Amino acid sequence: MGLTADKTFYPTAKMAMEAPAEELAYVATLNVHGKPDSLCTVDVNPNSPDYQKTVSELVLPNIGDELHHFGWNACSAHLCPYAPHPDVERRYLLIPGLRSSRLYIVDTKDNPKEPKIIKTIEPEEIMEKTGYSRPHTIHCGPEGIYVSALGGGSESGEGPGGIFLIDHLTLDVKGQWENDRGPQYYAYDFWWHLGHDRVVTSEWATPDLFENGLNLEAAVGGKYGHKLHVWDLKTHNHLQELDLGKENQMVLELRPSKNPKNTYGFVGVVVNTQDLSASIWTWYLDKGEWKIQKTITIPAQPAAAEELPAPLKQFGAAPPLITDINLSLDDKFLYVSCWGTGEIIQYDVSDPFNPKQTGLIEIGGVAKKKAHPSGAAASGGPQMVELSRDGKRLYFTNSLYSSWDDQFYDDIKGWFVKADIDLNGGFEIDKDFFMDFGDQRTHQVRLQGGDSSSDSFCFPNEEN
Amino acid sequence: MDHIHYSFFIILGFYHGVNPGMGWLFSVALSMQRESTKTIFISHIPIAIGHLLSLIVTILVYYVIQDFITPETSKLFFALLLIGFGIYKLIDRSHFNWVKMNVNNFDLFIWSFLMASSHGAGLMLIPGFNYEGDHMVHHLEHFGFFALGIHTLAMLITSIIIAFLVYKLIGLRILRTSWINFDYIWSFVLILGGLFIFFI
Numbered sequence: 001m002g003l004t005a006d007k008t009f010y011p012t013a014k015m016a017m018e019a020p021a022e023e024l025a026y027v028a029t030l031n032v033h034g035k036p037d038s039l040c041t042v043d044v045n046p047n048s049p050d051y052q053k054t055v056s057e058l059v060l061p062n063i064g065d066e067l068h069h070f071g072w073n074a075c076s077a078h079l080c081p082y083a084p085h086p087d088v089e090r091r092y093l094l095i096p097g098l099r100s101s102r103l104y105i106v107d108t109k110d111n112p113k114e115p116k117i118i119k120t121i122e123p124e125e126i127m128e129k130t131g132y133s134r135p136h137t138i139h140c141g142p143e144g145i146y147v148s149a150l151g152g153g154s155e156s157g158e159g160p161g162g163i164f165l166i167d168h169l170t171l172d173v174k175g176q177w178e179n180d181r182g183p184q185y186y187a188y189d190f191w192w193h194l195g196h197d198r199v200v201t202s203e204w205a206t207p208d209l210f211e212n213g214l215n216l217e218a219a220v221g222g223k224y225g226h227k228l229h230v231w232d233l234k235t236h237n238h239l240q241e242l243d244l245g246k247e248n249q250m251v252l253e254l255r256p257s258k259n260p261k262n263t264y265g266f267v268g269v270v271v272n273t274q275d276l277s278a279s280i281w282t283w284y285l286d287k288g289e290w291k292i293q294k295t296i297t298i299p300a301q302p303a304a305a306e307e308l309p310a311p312l313k314q315f316g317a318a319p320p321l322i323t324d325i326n327l328s329l330d331d332k333f334l335y336v337s338c339w340g341t342g343e344i345i346q347y348d349v350s351d352p353f354n355p356k357q358t359g360l361i362e363i364g365g366v367a368k369k370k371a372h373p374s375g376a377a378a379s380g381g382p383q384m385v386e387l388s389r390d391g392k393r394l395y396f397t398n399s400l401y402s403s404w405d406d407q408f409y410d411d412i413k414g415w416f417v418k419a420d421i422d423l424n425g426g427f428e429i430d431k432d433f434f435m436d437f438g439d440q441r442t443h444q445v446r447l448q449g450g451d452s453s454s455d456s457f458c459f460p461n462e463e464n
Numbered sequence: 465m466d467h468i469h470y471s472f473f474i475i476l477g478f479y480h481g482v483n484p485g486m487g488w489l490f491s492v493a494l495s496m497q498r499e500s501t502k503t504i505f506i507s508h509i510p511i512a513i514g515h516l517l518s519l520i521v522t523i524l525v526y527y528v529i530q531d532f533i534t535p536e537t538s539k540l541f542f543a544l545l546l547i548g549f550g551i552y553k554l555i556d557r558s559h560f561n562w563v564k565m566n567v568n569n570f571d572l573f574i575w576s577f578l579m580a581s582s583h584g585a586g587l588m589l590i591p592g593f594n595y596e597g598d599h600m601v602h603h604l605e606h607f608g609f610f611a612l613g614i615h616t617l618a619m620l621i622t623s624i625i626i627a628f629l630v631y632k633l634i635g636l637r638i639l640r641t642s643w644i645n646f647d648y649i650w651s652f653v654l655i656l657g658g659l660f661i662f663f664i
Binding site: 003004007009010011017079080081082083084085086087143169193195196197233234261458460462 | 483485489490491493496497507557558559560561562564565566567575582635636637640643644645647648
């Protein structure tokens with residue numbers, strides 16, 4: 001505990017855009033060759049002699065964790081006025097192993113360039129205390145640290161999945177978050193409208209449908225998640241279900257407006273089973289009722305069968321497969337990562353119901369296999385995207401989930417790439433920034449001090 | 465009730481008003497969320513009532529206890545209670561969290577009552593009631609309610625002024641530049657109050 005506020009906390013999202021440029025990026029890497037996963041610390045300060053180098057690699061003590069969406073113990077939500085505690089420090093990263101159900105907590109304070117494990121929460125403890133397994137996404141927030149978990153609390157991970165809480169002071173597992181879950185069964189992402197006490201959750205699937213790879217038959221049959229759920233943050237009760245239609249398979253990353261006054265947000269759908277398109281939907285509050293509408297459709301791109309991986313040959317097209325999205329802190333630009341077609345598209349979403357495409361970059365892709373502008377071969381496609389707080393730099397990686405990687409791409413080699421953004425619209429890949437991770441497949445990225453998907457805010461943006 | 469005695473309650477009123485955990489920060493957030501300057505003033509009514517009620521409960525308990533123990537025992541008991549609570553607040557950093565942003569006036573009242581109670585706002589005033597230099601302290605109806613009244617008024621005015629200035633003029637940047645850990649100072653004041661009871 002400090003005597004003053006943690007300098008990485010900002011009362012409003014717009015104020016957080018004034019944050020200094022990040023100097024370090026934490027990158028989760030997956031190892032499929034019988035070696036443990038790692039948390040790599042990358043120097044992203046252009047003035048440093050170690051720029052674009054992995055300055056440390058924290059090799060985890062177990063094999064087969066499959067690190068997913070890790071996050072901070074504390075963030076700007078600690079300024080929330082009902083219990084302001086900005087003296088709590090942003091220092092621990094909580095790193096969930098999706099396949100192992102293990103959760104690591106690392107400390108970045110003593111030496112930010114060399115995080116150290118301070119605690120490991122074993123799968124048995126998570127299952128016993130929460131009734132969940134397969135932890136996936138971490139968000140710091142009111143009441144502590146929230147973790148989404150895709151499976152129930154057994155070896156097989158039969159649902160329902162949900163959310164559990166970790167105490168932000170003791171870092172102990174507290175238990176299941178939900179009070180009345182209503183019809184909710186699948187879990188994936190979750191986030192909130194803090195000004196309105198509402199939580200939104202999305203749906204991927206239960207472990208039986210993802211651990212061994214994409215089950216194409218199940219997808220065509222509409223068996224993967226296709227709904228959003230709205231909850232009361234105070235009572236932890238389910239309020240409303242928003243069905244996107246069962247042809248819209250896998251409703252993943254949620255990006256609510258960062259301004260707590262607003263009541264809208266964006267969610268990405270991986271694939272439409274009728275035409276292989278992907279889509280972005282905007283949810284919103286209309287006279288007390290939550291609604292959702294499709295606001296972006298990204299069509300599949302025709303491709304010759306011989307260019308396509310086995311599961312796609314029969315379709316003669318590359319599906320965009322939206323696997324991650326990111327929203328700038330001023331709610332202006334939405335970045336949509338199309339892992340299948342090898343594109344990241346930038347939209348101006350100032351009007352959340354009429355997004356306008358303002359930029360596009362290409363790298364990898366199942367059919368195009370586009371090289372990095374430096375000339376380096378880029379396997380896979382752009383997957384996890386992370387945006388700097390000032391909105392000027394976009395970092396991204398190329399691995400989704402080991403068994404799915406192998407279905408769509410031959411032998412993915414991990415890479416870490418950066419794009420530079422024009423705040424008036426448009427962006428391009430930095431041709432001098434390509435980090436080759438080889439056999440280590442890169443996944444989630446977190447930026448030192450916070451990034452555009454790490455914090456939530458209780459205060460609306462100030463005028464001017 | 466002499467001037468020094470007055471000032472004790474008024475100064476602690478200022479202090480409680482300055483603490484962002486006692487209401488002004490919540491008031492600013494609600495005013496921003498509702499885009500209404502009026503909310504600064506309206507929201508302070510339940511905040512002040514909740515604060516006052518918490519103090520009244522504490523002090524009533526204090527007076528009731530006086531009937532059962534000797535002044536010497538009381539002195540020792542409350543000195544240790546304040547010191548103990550101050551130390552406890554230094555160690556225990558947990559806080560209740562079930563009040564969120566979407567609140568009505570009743571929620572705000574309950575929130576303020578619980579914030580004042582869980583932080584020991586009433587305990588902090590006990591040295592003023594244990595001050596033997598003023599024989600008036602033995603008369604709850606003449607002295608106690610008046611003391612709590614001027615304290616809460618000072619707290620209310622301070623809190624409204626800060627909330628208004630931050631909302632209208634200064635802006636939220638002050639949270640980044642001027643935040644100090646009020647919990648530490650709060651514990652320190654409680655411990656100091658305990659020592660005061662013990663030695664004066």
